[in-house]
Amino acid sequence: MSEVIVVGAGFAGLAAAAHLAAGGAKVRVVERHEQPGGRARTWSKDGFMFDLGPSWYWMPDVFERYFERFGYRVDELYELRRLDPSYRVVWPGGDAWDIPAGLDALRELFEHHEPGAGEAFDEFIDQTSYIYREAFDDYLFRPSLSFFEFVDPRLVTELFRLKMVRSMSNYARSFFEHPRLARLVEWPVLFLGASAEKTSAMYSLMSYADMALGTWYPMGGMHRIIEAMVRVAEEQGVQFEFGRPVNQIVVEGGRARGVRTPEGTLRADAVLASADYHHVERDLLAAEHRQFGDKYWSKRTMSPSSLLFYLGLGGDLGELGHHTLFFDEDLDRHMDAVYERPRWPDAPLFYACAPSVTDPSVAPEGDSNLFLLIPLAAGLSDSETMRERLYHQVMQRLEDHVGQPLRERVVVKRSYAMEDFEQDYGAFKGNAYGMANTLRQTGPLKPPLRSKTVGGLYFAGQLTVPGPGMPPSLISGELSAKVLLDELRGR
Numbered sequence: 001m002s003e004v005i006v007v008g009a010g011f012a013g014l015a016a017a018a019h020l021a022a023g024g025a026k027v028r029v030v031e032r033h034e035q036p037g038g039r040a041r042t043w044s045k046d047g048f049m050f051d052l053g054p055s056w057y058w059m060p061d062v063f064e065r066y067f068e069r070f071g072y073r074v075d076e077l078y079e080l081r082r083l084d085p086s087y088r089v090v091w092p093g094g095d096a097w098d099i100p101a102g103l104d105a106l107r108e109l110f111e112h113h114e115p116g117a118g119e120a121f122d123e124f125i126d127q128t129s130y131i132y133r134e135a136f137d138d139y140l141f142r143p144s145l146s147f148f149e150f151v152d153p154r155l156v157t158e159l160f161r162l163k164m165v166r167s168m169s170n171y172a173r174s175f176f177e178h179p180r181l182a183r184l185v186e187w188p189v190l191f192l193g194a195s196a197e198k199t200s201a202m203y204s205l206m207s208y209a210d211m212a213l214g215t216w217y218p219m220g221g222m223h224r225i226i227e228a229m230v231r232v233a234e235e236q237g238v239q240f241e242f243g244r245p246v247n248q249i250v251v252e253g254g255r256a257r258g259v260r261t262p263e264g265t266l267r268a269d270a271v272l273a274s275a276d277y278h279h280v281e282r283d284l285l286a287a288e289h290r291q292f293g294d295k296y297w298s299k300r301t302m303s304p305s306s307l308l309f310y311l312g313l314g315g316d317l318g319e320l321g322h323h324t325l326f327f328d329e330d331l332d333r334h335m336d337a338v339y340e341r342p343r344w345p346d347a348p349l350f351y352a353c354a355p356s357v358t359d360p361s362v363a364p365e366g367d368s369n370l371f372l373l374i375p376l377a378a379g380l381s382d383s384e385t386m387r388e389r390l391y392h393q394v395m396q397r398l399e400d401h402v403g404q405p406l407r408e409r410v411v412v413k414r415s416y417a418m419e420d421f422e423q424d425y426g427a428f429k430g431n432a433y434g435m436a437n438t439l440r441q442t443g444p445l446k447p448p449l450r451s452k453t454v455g456g457l458y459f460a461g462q463l464t465v466p467g468p469g470m471p472p473s474l475i476s477g478e479l480s481a482k483v484l485l486d487e488l489r490g491r
């Protein structure tokens with residue numbers, strides 16, 4: 001039986017490990033932190049339980065497909081609730097729209113704000129459902145090892161027919177004149193790490209995921225997914241070593257032969273590294289074994305970093321819903337500060353997540369759990385003073401929105417930003433969620449799943465295909481494991 005070491009126990013590492021073990025390999029996962037989950041770990045204090053990273057459960061079909069492969073339905077592993085409203089958007093001037101769940105209610109909302117937009121919405125959903133299905137049934141699951149995998153005249157013809165050979169921003173405005181309706185359908189591509197102007201309309205599949213497939217929440221918190229993935233992996237025979245950082249990948253005769261850790265060397269027939277690609281190449285491999293130099297990395301568009309606040313508050317949050325997007329300041333100005341001319345934004349956009357609205361188990365009885373996220377440029381110099389300045393700015397707007405003071409009721413507070421991402425994950429420029437899915441960084445143009453310089457060394461995770469987010473990271477683990485299993489079986 002071949003032995004494989006998987007570095008990292010986030011979505012990608014867990015998915016890779018379970019698939020490798022199911023394919024007959026003896027698998028050991030080596031993780032630097034004391035708990036699994038990576039960016040989806042948890043932090044608890046004084047009865048509050050915070051999910052450190054992801055909070056939007058989208059594309060439920062990806063998770064269903066994953067767990068089915070190991071003999072489970074999702075409802076046998078955790079309880080999913082569909083949120084309705086899916087989320088709230090606060091616009092300039094302070095008025096707010098609740099975005100309802102379900103296509104009929106959404107159609108009504110669009111028609112209400114722009115006569116004729118209901119029909120345009122139907123057409124938008126029709127087109128984006130096509131691209132979502134193509135991705136789900138095929139493209140997302142291509143390992144992208146060569147350009148020829150992506151040369152598909154049928155898809156290219158379809159993209160031209162659907163007028164998707166343009167930016168997401170442009171595509172959204174071809175359906176809706178009302179600027180807020182256009183914003184509503186384009187914002188989901190922000191999950192892919194670049195602005196709607198820089199992202200291909202092909203990724204409108206994210207809008208379909210939002211509007212047609214819905215926003216869900218696993219009761220108990222997002223880490224319930226991680227617990228389920230660990231359980232499935234263990235049932236396949238995967239062994240875990242937590243609290244064990246990998247310092248080096250051992251390469252002998254041009255092949256990966258194991259990993260070096262402070263407690264000693266672990267040997268294997270192959271290594272699958274799911275830690276950040278840049279960290280693995282720069283910090284865990286000797287210079288002669290790297291595929292990419294500093295010049296390559298300096299030209300990549302990383303996803304933004306984020307300033308996060310984990311807050312425990314005494315009492316409730318008034319009318320605040322589970323997810324609220326504060327688009328009440330100038331979005332273009334904020335995007336400029338994140339992508340074009342990196343700087344601390346003067347009037348930041350932000351996102352507030354209050355899971356205790358849906359799930360009382362994440363806070364002491366009667367209290368509230370609040371997570372705030374402010375996108376910042378990757379590579380921005382971190383500063384405690386700036387963290388605090390932004391905290392008070394966004395809390396003021398939140399207090400204005402809910403109509404009551406909140407800061408005086410904060411009993412637990414932790415902030416997290418660039419320096420923390422670097423320290424916890426070796427994240428290049430302190431990025432939060434990998435490399436942006438721009439056109440120049442899609443499919444075979446991303447760093448590959450299989451090393452071109454070291455035999456038996458494979459990669460997975462949000463810096464390789466298909467891209468950032470829980471579902472893509474999970475898929476990348478599966479893809480990398482399949483390519484590695486093929487090699488082990490001599491194909």
Ligand SMILES: Cc1cc2nc3c(=O)[nH]c(=O)nc-3n(C[C@H](O)[C@H](O)[C@H](O)COP(=O)(O)OP(=O)(O)OC[C@H]3O[C@@H](n4cnc5c(N)ncnc54)[C@H](O)[C@@H]3O)c2cc1C
Nearest residue numbers: 008010011012032038039054055056246275461462469470
């Ligand atoms: C703040 C935030 C909000 C997000 N929101 C959402 C959301 O709402 N919905 C969504 O779908 N996605 C969201 N994402 C993105 C999603 O969380 C990530 O894309 C996904 O979790 C990445 O998984 P991964 O396995 O690729 O990487 P990681 O989770 O980073 O896993 C890599 C693992 O490798 C370990 N590791 C690193 N170096 C070493 C080493 N030297 N030795 C041993 N182990 C090592 C790390 O500790 C980590 O456990 C968010 C991300 C962040 C940061």
